[in-house]
Amino acid sequence: MTAIGASGILQSFENLNIWRRNGERAPHKPLLILMALALFQQGVKDIPFREYESRLSELLREFAPQRRTLYPEAPFVRLKNDAIWEVTLGANREHILRENDLTKGQLRNLDATGHFSPDVQTFLQSDPKAITTIARVLLTAHFPESIHSDILDAIGLALDDSTASTNGADIAEVKRRRDPAFREAVLTAYQYRCALCDLDLRIGNITIGLEAAHIKWHQASGPDVVENGIALCCLHHKLFDIGAFTLGDHRRVLVSEKAHGGRSFEEILLRHHGGQLNAPVRTEHHPAGSFAEWHREQVFKGSARPL
Numbered sequence: 001m002t003a004i005g006a007s008g009i010l011q012s013f014e015n016l017n018i019w020r021r022n023g024e025r026a027p028h029k030p031l032l033i034l035m036a037l038a039l040f041q042q043g044v045k046d047i048p049f050r051e052y053e054s055r056l057s058e059l060l061r062e063f064a065p066q067r068r069t070l071y072p073e074a075p076f077v078r079l080k081n082d083a084i085w086e087v088t089l090g091a092n093r094e095h096i097l098r099e100n101d102l103t104k105g106q107l108r109n110l111d112a113t114g115h116f117s118p119d120v121q122t123f124l125q126s127d128p129k130a131i132t133t134i135a136r137v138l139l140t141a142h143f144p145e146s147i148h149s150d151i152l153d154a155i156g157l158a159l160d161d162s163t164a165s166t167n168g169a170d171i172a173e174v175k176r177r178r179d180p181a182f183r184e185a186v187l188t189a190y191q192y193r194c195a196l197c198d199l200d201l202r203i204g205n206i207t208i209g210l211e212a213a214h215i216k217w218h219q220a221s222g223p224d225v226v227e228n229g230i231a232l233c234c235l236h237h238k239l240f241d242i243g244a245f246t247l248g249d250h251r252r253v254l255v256s257e258k259a260h261g262g263r264s265f266e267e268i269l270l271r272h273h274g275g276q277l278n279a280p281v282r283t284e285h286h287p288a289g290s291f292a293e294w295h296r297e298q299v300f301k302g303s304a305r306p307l
C-alpha cells in the first residue's frame with residue numbers, strides 16, 4: 001500500500017456520500033462501518049446481511065434519529081457506492097451487487113454479504129493503527145464527543161490510542177475548527193452552573209465537570225453561538241446528547257419515555273421533567289427555538305413523558 005493509496009482510502013471514509021436534507025442526521029453509513037471495523041478487528045471479514053441485520057438495526061435504534069421504520073438495508077447496499085465496500089449475492093458470493101434498491105427481504109433471500117473492498121482490507125491489515133484512525137474520523141465527523149465511548153461500547157470496538165497515529169494529521173483536518181470562545185461565552189451566560197442541576201463544583205479556582213453543550217450539534221453544522229449552547233454538567237451533557245431529554249418551548253425540560261431507571265434516575269433526571277432549564281443572564285442568549293427543534297427531531301429519543 002502506497003502512502004497515496006492510504007490517504008486516498010482515508011479520504012473516502014472522510015467524504016462519505018451522505019444524504020442530507022434540512023440538517024437531518026443520517027449516521028447509518030458511519031454506524032455500519034464502525035460495526036464492520038469491530039468485526040474486522042475480531043477476524044470477521046464477511047458480513048452476511050441476514051446475520052447482522054438485527055445488530056445494525058439495534059445500533060440505528062440507539063444512535064440514529066428516532067424513526068418509525070429502521071432501514072438497515074440502505075447503508076448496507078449504498079455504502080458500495082463509496083468505493084470502500086462491496087456486496088456479493090449468492091451462497092458462494094458468486095455475484096457482485098450492482099443495484100441500489102434492494103429490500104430487506106431480497107437481501108436475505110439472495111444471501112447478500114458485505115465486506116470492505118480489497119484495497120481497504122489491505123490498508124487495514126498493513127497499518128495496525130488504521131482501524132483506530134478510521135473510527136476516530138467517523139466518530140468526530142458524525143457524533144458529539146460526549147457519546148463516543150457509548151457508541152464504541154455498544155459496537156464492541158476497541159481503539160488503540162497508545163501512540164500518536166501516523167495519520168493524526170488527517171484526523172486533525174476533519175475536525176472543524178471550534179471557536180475557543182464558545183465554551184467561555186456559554187458558561188458565563190449560565191453563570192458557571194449546570195442549567196439543569198445547578199452543579200457548580202470547583203477545586204480552587206478550577207471549574208470541574210461543567211461543559212458547553214451544543215443544542216444543534218457541531219457535527220450537523222450547529223454554530224458556536226450562545227443561543228445554540230447550554231452549560232451542562234458532564235452527566236447531563238451526555239444525557240442531552242444521547243437524547244434522554246430535550247427542550248420544549250420556553251426552556252421546558254422534556255424527559256424521554258424511553259429513559260428509565262431507579263431512584264437515582266428520578267434524582268438525576270426525572271425530577272426535572274416539565275421544569276424549566278435555568279435561564280441565561282441575558283435574554284438574547286436564550287436557546288433559539290430552531291436549534292431546540294432540531295434537537296427534538298434529530299436527537300431526542302421518541303416521545304416525551306406526559307406532563
Ligand SMILES: [Zn+2]
Pocket residue numbers: 194195196197198199232233234235236
Ligand atoms: Zn447537571
